[in-house]
Amino acid sequence: MQTPAIGQPRSRVDGRQKVTGQARYAAEHAVPGCVHGVLVTSTIAAGRITRLDTSEAAKTPGVLAIVSHLNSPKVPGYENPQPDKRVEGQQLRVFFDDKIHFSNQPVALAIAGTLEQAQHAATLVRVQYEQAPSQTDITKNLANSFKPKKAEDYTRGQPQAYQTAPVQIAHEYQTPLQVHNPMETHAAIAAWQDNQLTVWNKTQAPTLAQQDLMKLWNLPQASVRVHSPFVGGAFGGASRIWPPEMAAIIGAKVVGRPVKVVNQREQEFNMVGYRPRSVQRVALGAQADGTLVGVAHDAFGMTSRYEQFTERTLHPTKSGYRCPNAALAYHLVPLDMSTPCWARGPGETTGSFALESAMDELAYALKMDPLALRLKNFADVDPEGDKPWSSNYLRECYAQGAAQFGWDKRSPTPAATRDGDWLVGQGMAMGIYHASRATASARARLLPDGNLLVQSATADVGPGTATVMTQIAADASGVASENIRFELGDSSLPPAPGQFGSHTVASVGAAVHDACVALRQQLVNLAFSMPNSPFAQAKLTDLVAADGTVQLAGHPATSCRYGDVLRQAGQPALEVLHESPEVPEKGERSSKSFGACFIEVRVHAHTHEVRVSRIVSAIDAGRILNPQTARSQVHGALTWAIGLALMEDAVLDHRFGRITNADLASYHVPTNADIPLTIDVIFMDKPDTYLDPMGAKGLGEIGIVGVSAAIANAVFHATGKRVRDLPITLDKLV
Secondary structure, three states, X not given: OOOOOOOOOOOOOOHHHHHOOOOOOHHHOOOOOOEEEEEEEOOOOOEEEEEEEOHHHHOOOOEEEEEEOOOOOOOHHHHOOOOOOOOEEOOOOOOOOOEEOOOOOEEEEEEEOOHHHHHHHHHOOEEEEEEOOOOOOHHHOHHHOEOOOOOOOEEEOOOOHHHXXXXXXXXXXXXXXXXXXXXXXXXXEEEEEOOEEEEEEOOOOHHHHHHHHXXXXXXXXXXXXXXXXXXXXXXOOOOOOOHHHHHXXXXXXXXXXXXXXXXXXXXXXXXXXXXXXXXXXXXXEEOOOOOEEEEEEEEEEEEEOOEEOOOOOOHHHHHOOOOOEEEEEEEEEEEOOOOOOOOOOOOHHHHHHHHHHHHHHHHHHHOOOHHHHHHHOOOOOEOOOOEOEOOOOHHHHHHHHHHHHOHHHOOOOOOOOEEOOEEEEEEEEEEEEEOOEOOEEEEEEEOOOOOEEEEOOOOOOOOOHHHHHHHHHHHHHOOOHHHEEEEOOEOOOXXXXXXXXXXXXXXXXXXXHHHHHHHHHHHHHHHHHOOOOOOOOOOHHHEXXXXXXXXXXXXEEEEEEHHHHHHHOOOOOEEEEEEEOOEOOOOOOXXXXXXXXXXXXXXXXXXXXXXXXXXXXXXXXXXXXXXXXXXXXXXXXXXXXXXXXXXXXXXEEOOOOEEOOOOOOOOOOOOHHHOOOEEEEEEOOOOOOOOOOOOEOOOOOOOOOOHHHHHHHHHHHHHOOOOOEOOOOHHHHO
């Protein structure tokens, strides 16, 4: 019998394509007749365009058109707006009217035969504005906050019970505006043929992008096709149709040729989503032995004035700890900014910084070990609704992570450990992230040569989707991994949810599994009934399909290879199309992924430079289907967490509503030198079959949730200085 593919550390099936340059990303597709578009963006944050002069730009060599609100074709979805299911309100309507909603908003598109001609023409477009007062500072606009439609306050027990506890802490925490900044900037090539729209773009969700474009242009499904076979990083930033894609589509309609639009790096800031800045107020009350009495958590997030973007900031507080009394409230602050969007661990990453920092502060107030406090308040069931967990190995995460880290050797006294000029600190935090499964479809097609083609319109933004789906298909079908090809990234394939929310493996993986299991059964049926079957004297139930053959159970010599079955039965191929249903998040059980992160930092006593020197991350994400790609996911999440905690901060000049450090020279992200040499990732690797037959839970997000708090807690342990406003820069430790 072949070795099971699931659980093996397989290299990426598309790795060779990527490292040899054969992989084609959004802007790299060879589309005949394609011309170039370059965006002109607003220099004010609020107001209106009073004059837009394109005369000089239009006369330059190679220019085909300058598109703006003055000559843009009508977009049906703009005239009859339907709120997006994911975000309440009307998305930005590119080239719709003269109104300016945020700085860096597209106001024109210069289209020319070459990129250089389009770039030059864009510099010649003259725009005059009537500027209106703008507000981009969340901290100065909290009084203007409101209750969003898609989020409700949450209470259990007595809302202010924490005030009755003998030990209390109450503090405000802030997280910065953070930009996704993937290697591949947002890009699209759009082409119209008659009333057929084809888009090659950067998306985490080909099916969803197709549906959005159908709605925007009032087209049937057969008239819209989205290609996105490779995505150069996204983290949530490619989860919807953004202005560059719409500009390319509108431009292509104007000039009657395919148009390519590629964002400049500066345009990745405040145009195509970002993690919104947050202000959070957390109060905890506990008995002297550490038992939580009550929690209050007020969270303020920022949004645009034209949409209501909400995220799950309060979810770690709802479910993270056993606590009988809770009062949680979520508010939105409308600003003259573009709409934020989901960023890795959306909401939970932000909310866990406040909650896990507060838990650390409570531990010191109690003179109690931070790990002991968390164990004391471990939730045996989900406190939100008292539902049983589908599985919960957080205790094991604590135990194995602490043992690997050597937590028991940690001095309880802050600023007590020194190594030369370096102050050494150790901190920890818990992570929790929802695990879910959405409806998804997959097609499995077996060919006479024994090869298997599996298809689904999912995406791969970097975690190794095609690799893991190949492993799932191998075990479910009995075809060896090297004989399986998984196709994705095309809306013409069987529909699939977007690759976000850590549900791709559970959702698409379940569909792939079910389709391949059904295919294998059909193959057995075919082998049993085909002419001159070697199984004519056997019972159908005695046949098994494995190792690429249909064989008689207990008698492997009586067998027929898959390809021979098809040929003998006169079948050119065997195909199964299967849709697997969702497992609703609000079901009979609560499904979550869990993590415990232990961090060591070194803070220079004189310069106050902070270095993360050691990490142990223990993860409960169900069964680990590929430990190699899974470990890579956690490493990536930890890297971004270091950026969030110590470096990343999109700095707004509130006079102009413009991000001042809109490049990768001054917007600091971690490099190799910032990452510790020692990163230990420990997987519990315990199957949970509540969501899917493979036993997997979500992995992509859980690796970042809570980590920024663990770093801040370690910095406090090293210095005795508590920083509640990320990032922890040198000035905050002076």
